[in-house]
Amino acid sequence: MKELLTSFTDAVNAIPDGATLMVGGFGLVGIPENLIAALADLGTRNLTIISNNCGVDDWGLGLLLRNKQIKRIIASYVGENKEFERQVLAGEIEAELVPQGTLAERIRAGGAGIPAFYTPAGVGTPLAEGRETRVFDGKEYIFEHALTADFSLIRAFRADRMGNLMFNKTARNFNPIMATAGKITIAEVEQLVEVGDLDPESIHTPGIYVNQLIVGVQEKRIERLTTI
Template sequence: MKTIYTSFAEAVAEIQDGSTIMVGGFGLVGIPENLILALVDSQVKHLTVISNNCGVDDWGLGLLLKNKQIDKMIGSYVGENKEFERQVLAGELEVELTPQGTLAERIRAGGAGIPAFYTPAGVGTLIAEGEEVRVFNNKEYLLQTALKADFSLIRAAVGDHAGNLVYNKTARNFNPMMAAAGKVTIAEVEQLVEPGTIDPDHVHTPGIYVQALIEGAQEKRIERLTIRQEA
């Protein structure tokens, strides 16, 4: 059985200053909302955060950013956060931008024990400056190194006491690969059930990748609400 936390503050208590963390989600979908809030309250500093994006100004990872708890961000999209832009232009935040597919593969490789790989994405761009480029079958490929983290904070719809997880629709984005790439993976789940409740064929992340779980309700905010006008 895995560690089952009842307090979000306790769940993130081992995350120390200078830690590298992966945080699941795509926009605001599938983010571990309560674990992020607990990190904000913990006042932990000098974090390196690996995530697709850095939330919005008033929610998700944007709260850590606003609180000056992040020193470096590794991600693929930063367009919805004005504070992110301000900190980058002011030299307060180090940023490593990576094509989205490459970011996903770097994380997956880290979880699979693959140290590096070659990809055509980024060849001939600023991303390739100073990096190794090789030719395979008359095509140039850029060397990319794998990503791993001290902690992975992920979010699932259902988890059992053995750590097996099921994600809901789009929330199954970066969460599964991040679960494998963290030394310690903490899963925030909407529903915690007994082992055997989840059909083995429906498991998205096997429990071997998860060290701890905590159950909690999420607000599930919408990043940008778009509605259709009545005719």
């Protein structure tokens, strides 16, 4: 049985200043919003964040950004956050922008114990400047290192007490691969069920990758509302 936490503050209290965190989600979908909010309240600083994006100005990872708790971010897309743009231009934060597929593969490789790989994504662009490249079958590839983290904060729809996880539709996104690539994985879940209640064929992340569980109600804010 996995450790079941009851306080979001206690869940992130062990994260020290200077830690590297993987944070699941795509936009505001599938983010561990209560864990992020608790981390913002604690004020843990000099964090390296690995995530698809940096939330919005007033929610998700945007809360940490606003508090200047993030030292460095490795992400794919950050265009929805004006504060991020301001901090980058002011030299207040380090940013490494990575093509989305490459980001996913670097995380997956880290979780699989693969230290590095070659990819064609980014060849011939500024991303390739100063980087090691190699030609395979007449095609050029960029050398990329895998990514791992001290902690992975992820969000799941349903879990059993052994830490087996199910994700809801697009909220699955980066969460399963990040669960494999963190030394300690904390899963924020909407529903907790007993062992045996989950269909084995429907489990997306086996409990072997999960260290701690906490149940919470999410606001599930909409990043950009479009009406017709």
